[in-house]
Amino acid sequence: MTIRNLDALFAPQAIALIGGSNREGSVGAVLARNLFGAGFKGPVMPVHPRGEAIRSAVSYREIADLPATPDLAVVATPAAGVPEIAAALGARGCRAAIVISAGFEEPALRQRLLDAARPSLLRLVGPNGLGVISPRSGVNASFAHLNPRAGDLAFVSQSDTIASSVLDWADVREIGFSHVVSVGDMIDVDIGDLLDALAADPKTRAILLYVETITNARKFMTAARIAARAKPVVVIKAGRWEDRANGQAAGSDEVYDAAIRRAGMLRVRSLRDLFAAVATLASGLRPRGDRLAILANGGGPGAIAADTLADTGGRLAALSPETRARLAALVPDGLTAEGPVALPFDAGPAAYAEALGALLADPGQDAVLVLQAPRAIGEGLETARAVAAVTLPGRKAPILASWLGERAAREARRLFAAKAIPTYATPDEAVRGFMQLVEYRRNQDLLMQTPPAIAPGNVDLAAARRAVDRVLAEGRRVMTEPEAKTLLAAYAVPVVRTEIAADPAAAAAVAARIGFPVALKILSGDIQHKTDVGGVRLDLDSAAAVEEAATHMRKLVQERRPGAAIEGFTVQPMVPARRAHELVVGVRTDPVFGPVISFGQGGTGAELIADRAVGLPPLNGLLAREMIGRTEVSRLLAGYSDRPPADLGAVAATLITLSQIVADFDEIAEIDINPLLADERGVVALDARIVLAPSSGRHRSRFAIQPYPGELEETVSTRSGTAFRLRPIRPEDEPGLVAMLERCDPEDVRLRFFAPVKTFGHAFAARLTQIDYSREMAFVGFGDGEGPQDILGVARLIADPDEETAEFGIMVRSDQKGRGLGYLLMNAILRHAARRGLKTVTGEVLAENRSMLAMAGALGFRQRIHEDDVALRRVEIDVAVMMG
Structure with a gap:
C-alpha cells in the first residue's frame, strides 16, 4: 500500500479513541487531553470496556456501538489485544489507525495485526510511536507534551523522543507545522508512503525527515525523487555510530548519503541545521556555484567566515581587477583578488551599499555574504536597510547576511527575514547555510540534468552468460581472476592479458611466451587480497625468476593461508604504469x-x-x-x-x-x-x-532505482505493414523530444497540454524524459532507420502511488498523424499497464480533440463529461477487460 486512506490520517471527520484514561500522567490521559483540546471540529468518541466517561465525554463499550463511523482511530491498549481491535475497526468502516501501543517485538503478533487490518484496507501508523498531529485540522492524535502551531512544515520522524524534542524546540521559536508524524515501527505506513502524501499536500511547503532505517528502498527512492521535484526535502540520517560499532565505518551510511543526494534531497547533521536549512532554502536563493564573496566591517568576522568556507569545501570568490578598482577607495588597507573585503569598522550604510553593488556586479562570485559587527544602536538597522535595497535587474540578488551580536542585531535580522534574505547569528552559521544552498543546488541539478547520449558498447552477452553459468554449475561462488576478466572483456572493459599456469615450470613457460617483464599472481578462489599473503610478484624479467618466484609464492601462501585451495598461477605482461x-x-x-x-x-x-x-x-x-x-x-x-x-x-x-x-x-x-x-x-x-x-x-x-528496461524495446507494425521502433524513453532523449514538440502544429500542442506552449524549457523537458520506471513509463516511437533525434511520437503512463490506477498522455508529431503510430503507442502503454497489474487506465481529453476521443473509443475506453470541467472528457478503461 501507499497513500490509500492517508487522507483519513491528516483530515478525519470523526475519531475513535481506544485506550483513553482519566488517570493523571498516563499515556491514555495525555492522548485524551490532546484529542479533546486541539480544536478538532468533529466528534472524538472514546471506547472503554466499562463505559467510563473520558474527560466528561460519553464512552462506548464496543467499537460496533459507535454512533458514527470514525475515519481515524487512536489505539493505546496492550499489544496482545490490538489485532482484534484492528479487525473491529475495519468492520466498522474505519480507514486509518494510529497504534501508540508498544510490545510488538514478536513477528507473529505483528503479522496478526497486519492480517487483521488487510481485509478492510485499514492503514496502520506505528506501533510504538508518538502519534500524528495535523494542526490545521485540529488533530493532535499523539501523547506529545504540547500542541504545536499551525504552519507549512511537515516533520516525519522515526523517533518519538526526537519528535517530542523538535516540537518543544520549534514552539519556543514560533515555528509551525502542517503535519507531524512519528512513524514508530512502520508496520504498514512508512516514510515512502508519507513522502508521496506530503508531496501532493498544498499545505506543506517543505518536508523534514528524521531517518534511522528504510524498509523499502525502491518505494522510498521513487517517492523521494517525486517529492524533491515539488518542494525541499531536508533529511537527518542517524546511526553512523552503529556502522562504526559493527566495523562498517565506510558501510551503509555512505550509501544513505548517496541515496539522499541522488533523490535531490538535502542532508544535514543536526536538528539546528534542519530548521536553518528550511529557512535558507525558503529564501529562494539558488547560487550557481560555490564561490562566495565576503564583505565585513573589519577583518575578524571575515576571517572566521573564510576559514569556515575552506573547511566546508567552498571557495572564496576571485575578484576581477575592475571590482578591486571600484573597492579601492572603500578599503583603506587594500585587498587581494581572493579574500574577504574588510571595510573600516565604522563603515556606514552608503559604504556597504556601494561595496555590495560592486561585488554583485562581479562575475566571479555566486553569492555575497554581508557581515557587520555591532556598532551604535540603530546604525546596524540603517546599514541593513541599505543592504536590502541593493538589487539586481531581472533576478534575486544572491545575498546572505550575518549581523553579529544580540540586542543591536535583532531589528536588522527581522528586516532581512521580511525581505527573504537568509540571515544568521554568526559568520560560520552563514557560511554553512551558503554551503547547504550549494549542495541542494547540486543535488537538484543531478535530479534534473540531461546526460549526453552514450553509444552502446560491443557487448557479448552470450559470452558473459557462459562465464557466469560455468562457475555456478561447478558450485563455486567466486570467479577466478581469468574468469572475472573474461566477463569484463565481454562488456568491452579493457583487461590485461592473463594466462593460467598449473605449476612453477608452466608459469615460466607462459612468461617466456608472453614476453618479459611479467607479473605473477597466485590463483585461488579462497584468497581475496593476494598481496596480503605474498601472492603477487611484479617485474619478473626471466623464466628462471618466474619459476623461483612461483615456487616460493606457493610455499608462502600455504603457510599463511593453510586452508586455501591453490589452483595454480596467473601470468600477465607488465603494463607500463609510470604515468598511470x-x-x-x-x-x-x-x-x-x-x-x-x-x-x-x-x-x-x-x-x-x-x-x-x-x-x-x-x-x-x-x-x-x-x-x-x-x-x-x-x-x-x-x-x-x-x-x-x-x-x-x-x-x-x-x-x-x-x-x-x-x-x-x-x-x-x-x-x-x-x-x-x-x-x-x-x-x-x-x-x-x-x-x-x-x-x-x-x-x-x-535495485533502489529501476534501471532502463531495455527488454521492452520492440519493433511493431501497423495493419498496412508500416514498421516503427518503440522503446522506453531515456533522459538523453530530451533534445529529440524538444525537437519533436517544436515541429508540431501549435494547435496540436494546445490540445495535448490544454494550453498554448511557445517554448519548451529544460525543466519542462527534463520532467518528461527523466522518469522513474517504477512509477512511470513513456514509450517513444521512431521510424525504421531513423536516428535518436527523430522522435515521431510518445505515449506516457503515470501510476498513482497505490499502483491501481494510471493516467495516460499521448502525442504524435503533426506530420506523422494518420499513419497508425498513435494506436501502436497506446497499445504499448496498455500492455505495460497489464504487465504492471494496474486495474484502470484513465485520461483527460479536451472535448474538441475529436481524433483523440475517436481513438480512445476504438480502443474500448468509456467516455464521460469531466466532473470539474465541462470542456474536458474523462476516458477510462478496465485493463483486465481490455486485455481479456
Missing part, C-alpha cells in the same frame, strides 16, 4: 539499497586511504563523473606537473559498464577491480574479482 593512476572500482550489495557502485583511489593501500565515492545505479555519464569528482584522486586525474589529464571519459564509461553488468546479471553480488589503471590513453583492469550468488529471482527489482 591506480584506481579501484566495484560493485557491492547493500542490504537496504541493493547494488551500489564505488570508485576511488586504488592500489594496496586503498582501504587505508579510504578515498571513495559511492553511487546508486543505474549510472549515466553525468552521474559517473559526479561520483569521480567527489574523490580526492579526481584532482590527480585532472593532471599535474608532467602528468597529462587522464581519460575521464574512459573511467566514467567503466563505472557505467559495471552498472549495466549488475543490471544484466541478478547473480552478481560483488565486483572488485583493483587496480584499474587510468592515464591519457584510457583504462585497463589489472586485477578483478567477482562474487556470485544464486539468482534471487528479483532481477532488476533489487
Whole structure:
C-alpha cells in the first residue's frame, strides 16, 4: 500500500479513541487531553470496556456501538489485544489507525495485526510511536507534551523522543507545522508512503525527515525523487555510530548519503541545521556555484567566515581587477583578488551599499555574504536597510547576511527575514547555510540534468552468460581472476592479458611466451587480497625468476593461508604504469539499497586511504563523473606537473559498464577491480574479482532505482505493414523530444497540454524524459532507420502511488498523424499497464480533440463529461477487460 486512506490520517471527520484514561500522567490521559483540546471540529468518541466517561465525554463499550463511523482511530491498549481491535475497526468502516501501543517485538503478533487490518484496507501508523498531529485540522492524535502551531512544515520522524524534542524546540521559536508524524515501527505506513502524501499536500511547503532505517528502498527512492521535484526535502540520517560499532565505518551510511543526494534531497547533521536549512532554502536563493564573496566591517568576522568556507569545501570568490578598482577607495588597507573585503569598522550604510553593488556586479562570485559587527544602536538597522535595497535587474540578488551580536542585531535580522534574505547569528552559521544552498543546488541539478547520449558498447552477452553459468554449475561462488576478466572483456572493459599456469615450470613457460617483464599472481578462489599473503610478484624479467618466484609464492601462501585451495598461477605482461593512476572500482550489495557502485583511489593501500565515492545505479555519464569528482584522486586525474589529464571519459564509461553488468546479471553480488589503471590513453583492469550468488529471482527489482528496461524495446507494425521502433524513453532523449514538440502544429500542442506552449524549457523537458520506471513509463516511437533525434511520437503512463490506477498522455508529431503510430503507442502503454497489474487506465481529453476521443473509443475506453470541467472528457478503461 501507499497513500490509500492517508487522507483519513491528516483530515478525519470523526475519531475513535481506544485506550483513553482519566488517570493523571498516563499515556491514555495525555492522548485524551490532546484529542479533546486541539480544536478538532468533529466528534472524538472514546471506547472503554466499562463505559467510563473520558474527560466528561460519553464512552462506548464496543467499537460496533459507535454512533458514527470514525475515519481515524487512536489505539493505546496492550499489544496482545490490538489485532482484534484492528479487525473491529475495519468492520466498522474505519480507514486509518494510529497504534501508540508498544510490545510488538514478536513477528507473529505483528503479522496478526497486519492480517487483521488487510481485509478492510485499514492503514496502520506505528506501533510504538508518538502519534500524528495535523494542526490545521485540529488533530493532535499523539501523547506529545504540547500542541504545536499551525504552519507549512511537515516533520516525519522515526523517533518519538526526537519528535517530542523538535516540537518543544520549534514552539519556543514560533515555528509551525502542517503535519507531524512519528512513524514508530512502520508496520504498514512508512516514510515512502508519507513522502508521496506530503508531496501532493498544498499545505506543506517543505518536508523534514528524521531517518534511522528504510524498509523499502525502491518505494522510498521513487517517492523521494517525486517529492524533491515539488518542494525541499531536508533529511537527518542517524546511526553512523552503529556502522562504526559493527566495523562498517565506510558501510551503509555512505550509501544513505548517496541515496539522499541522488533523490535531490538535502542532508544535514543536526536538528539546528534542519530548521536553518528550511529557512535558507525558503529564501529562494539558488547560487550557481560555490564561490562566495565576503564583505565585513573589519577583518575578524571575515576571517572566521573564510576559514569556515575552506573547511566546508567552498571557495572564496576571485575578484576581477575592475571590482578591486571600484573597492579601492572603500578599503583603506587594500585587498587581494581572493579574500574577504574588510571595510573600516565604522563603515556606514552608503559604504556597504556601494561595496555590495560592486561585488554583485562581479562575475566571479555566486553569492555575497554581508557581515557587520555591532556598532551604535540603530546604525546596524540603517546599514541593513541599505543592504536590502541593493538589487539586481531581472533576478534575486544572491545575498546572505550575518549581523553579529544580540540586542543591536535583532531589528536588522527581522528586516532581512521580511525581505527573504537568509540571515544568521554568526559568520560560520552563514557560511554553512551558503554551503547547504550549494549542495541542494547540486543535488537538484543531478535530479534534473540531461546526460549526453552514450553509444552502446560491443557487448557479448552470450559470452558473459557462459562465464557466469560455468562457475555456478561447478558450485563455486567466486570467479577466478581469468574468469572475472573474461566477463569484463565481454562488456568491452579493457583487461590485461592473463594466462593460467598449473605449476612453477608452466608459469615460466607462459612468461617466456608472453614476453618479459611479467607479473605473477597466485590463483585461488579462497584468497581475496593476494598481496596480503605474498601472492603477487611484479617485474619478473626471466623464466628462471618466474619459476623461483612461483615456487616460493606457493610455499608462502600455504603457510599463511593453510586452508586455501591453490589452483595454480596467473601470468600477465607488465603494463607500463609510470604515468598511470591506480584506481579501484566495484560493485557491492547493500542490504537496504541493493547494488551500489564505488570508485576511488586504488592500489594496496586503498582501504587505508579510504578515498571513495559511492553511487546508486543505474549510472549515466553525468552521474559517473559526479561520483569521480567527489574523490580526492579526481584532482590527480585532472593532471599535474608532467602528468597529462587522464581519460575521464574512459573511467566514467567503466563505472557505467559495471552498472549495466549488475543490471544484466541478478547473480552478481560483488565486483572488485583493483587496480584499474587510468592515464591519457584510457583504462585497463589489472586485477578483478567477482562474487556470485544464486539468482534471487528479483532481477532488476533489487535495485533502489529501476534501471532502463531495455527488454521492452520492440519493433511493431501497423495493419498496412508500416514498421516503427518503440522503446522506453531515456533522459538523453530530451533534445529529440524538444525537437519533436517544436515541429508540431501549435494547435496540436494546445490540445495535448490544454494550453498554448511557445517554448519548451529544460525543466519542462527534463520532467518528461527523466522518469522513474517504477512509477512511470513513456514509450517513444521512431521510424525504421531513423536516428535518436527523430522522435515521431510518445505515449506516457503515470501510476498513482497505490499502483491501481494510471493516467495516460499521448502525442504524435503533426506530420506523422494518420499513419497508425498513435494506436501502436497506446497499445504499448496498455500492455505495460497489464504487465504492471494496474486495474484502470484513465485520461483527460479536451472535448474538441475529436481524433483523440475517436481513438480512445476504438480502443474500448468509456467516455464521460469531466466532473470539474465541462470542456474536458474523462476516458477510462478496465485493463483486465481490455486485455481479456
